[in-house]
Amino acid sequence: MTIDYALIAARSRNSVIGRDDEIPWHVKGEQALFKKITLGGCLLMGRRTFESIGRALPGRISIVITRQQDYAPEGCHVAHTLEAAFHSAEQTKRPIFVIGGGELYASTLAQARWVHLTTIDLEVNGNVYFPPFPTANFTCIHTEHFQSNHAYCYQTFERNPTENV
Numbered sequence: 597m598t599i600d601y602a603l604i605a606a607r608s609r610n611s612v613i614g615r616d617d618e619i620p621w622h623v624k625g626e627q628a629l630f631k632k633i634t635l636g637g638c639l640l641m642g643r644r645t646f647e648s649i650g651r652a653l654p655g656r657i658s659i660v661i662t663r664q665q666d667y668a669p670e671g672c673h674v675a676h677t678l679e680a681a682f683h684s685a686e687q688t689k690r691p692i693f694v695i696g697g698g699e700l701y702a703s704t705l706a707q708a709r710w711v712h713l714t715t716i717d718l719e720v721n722g723n724v725y726f727p728p729f730p731t732a733n734f735t736c737i738h739t740e741h742f743q744s745n746h747a748y749c750y751q752t753f754e755r756n757p758t759e760n761v
């Protein structure tokens with residue numbers, strides 16, 4: 597059985613999503629967009645991303661993925677494999693969002709049904725990247741441009757239907 601889930605990420609023009617433990621920009625309005633899209637959902641995140649956020653995000657269920665057996669962040673569920681994380685997420689009956697970081701995006705993009713991708717109009721130095729995207733498997737179904745302290749563009753991509761053979 598396949599599980600429908602979305603990735604949500606913000607990247608620079610050169611596909612940077614992070615520098616060490618941080619997101620290397622501050623763009624007014626972009627966090628509000630993230631909140632609007634994910635509110636009420638179930639969030640899957642890597643342990644490093646959780647620690648960079650520092651807390652469970654309100655109005656959403658957080659599942660932190662780690663190989664550390666004794667990891668117990670307050671207000672979050674913990675999973676030790678991707679399979680266990682998606683299984684727990686599915687039980688919540690909420691929309692599922694993979695919110696990062698680079699390691700999680702790289703291991704979940706191949707099966708994602710939707711990708712919510714914000715591209716910040718900046719070239720930045722960083723050491724964590726979003727995987728090469730879009731691919732021919734996805735179609736852009738929504739595009740919205742925003743002016744702020746840095747311009748940014750929000751797009752929704754949906755996986756193309758596969759034909760039954």
Ligand SMILES: NC(=O)c1ccc[n+]([C@@H]2O[C@H](COP(=O)([O-])OP(=O)(O)OC[C@H]3O[C@@H](n4cnc5c(N)ncnc54)[C@H](OP(=O)(O)O)[C@@H]3O)[C@@H](O)[C@H]2O)c1
Nearest residue numbers: 605606614618619642643644645662663696697698699700
């Ligand atoms: N721009 C954006 O939209 C965005 C969004 C999110 C994050 N970020 C940035 O991305 C960076 C963090 O990304 P990252 O790639 O370094 O780390 P990450 O993907 O957030 O977390 C990696 C950690 O998750 C755990 N993990 C990953 N795959 C696992 C698996 N299959 N089974 C069990 N555990 C697994 C491991 O934790 P343990 O080491 O504990 O075992 C691993 O070290 C930060 O700079 C952050 O600011 C940017």
